[in-house]
Amino acid sequence: MDINQFVARSLGQWRSQRSAHHLIFAHFEAVKSVIDIVALAPDDASVLALCKDYDIDPQQITSPFRMSWEGESDWDDDRNEELKGTTVLVPVPDLSFANRGKLLRDRGYAETMAAVGEYYFTEDGIFVLETQYDRAAAEEKIWFVNPNLRFRVSTIKTSDGNGVVTASFSSEIRALKSQN
């Protein structure tokens, strides 16, 4: 599995069930959402802007894409908070190691700010993404169970990487084939 295959398999619409475990309070949160992942042209204005922000040569990038999501949480039944967002993601493969690279993102999960993460693939085909924020660190493991089902395990840690604050698990079922 390389980053181009991984992005290609991810394109399309997905129906996601996400369970978050807030570990300190042993609290459960359940979120249902719809996720759309679409390919972007390497010279899309949003892609070029992100490259410029991180001082990356656009020649070095591959398979940029946009991810959008819209969901509902059970966290507060009265409020029934709507979770909605969109982010541009730009892989920058490592020149020396085919299974590693950076992932630029114009908005993070843990904090609503731009971020650059480090990714690698395990021999088992699991995509692992580690992102450092100012006051937190995030790790995501994403893998395909089959072409129409992918799993995502995310952890939000304190910035020293030791304390895990939130663990979450998403099962994502393909709703529509990509039209890219």
Next chain:
Amino acid sequence: MDINQFVARSLGQWRSQRSAHHLIFAHFEAVKSVIDIVALAPDDASVLALCKDYDIDPQQITSPFRMSWEGESDWDDDRNEELKGTTVLVPVPDLSFANRGKLLRDRGYAETMAAVGEYYFTEDGIFVLETQYDRAAAEEKIWFVNPNLRFRVSTIKTSDGNGVVTASFSSEIRALKSQN
């Protein structure tokens, strides 16, 4: 990571949050439980009985243990079903591949019957266990985030291995050090 290290790190008492995703109905289930994992002697009567059932030479086994759990599900609030059980597990390392083997179990997760699974470790230290039952197949991935936190992702598939019926995620926090 080998099976002896993995079992040694697993000994003790764990407080588990488990979220099950019933994929066909997009239903969430939340379970809290306490899990106790204790080492057994290689010549414990329950271990020898399991070896005999599967025609395994007790000289080939390593690090047998007992896992017990007691939990509460939110599946039906009226009933508040109690989930309680205990099982003996006996690793049988492969003679040719250090990171592979069989795991004998006197009672399975997916069905209340004895089972033998095949395990291996990935280079990333993830323990992967695959178990075939008569009418279903189960896969578990278990890994340690740190010595006091482990994650477990389980899938129950149709026996042909294609259809995934249930996906579940457990975060397990160490409650007590093992006294073994």
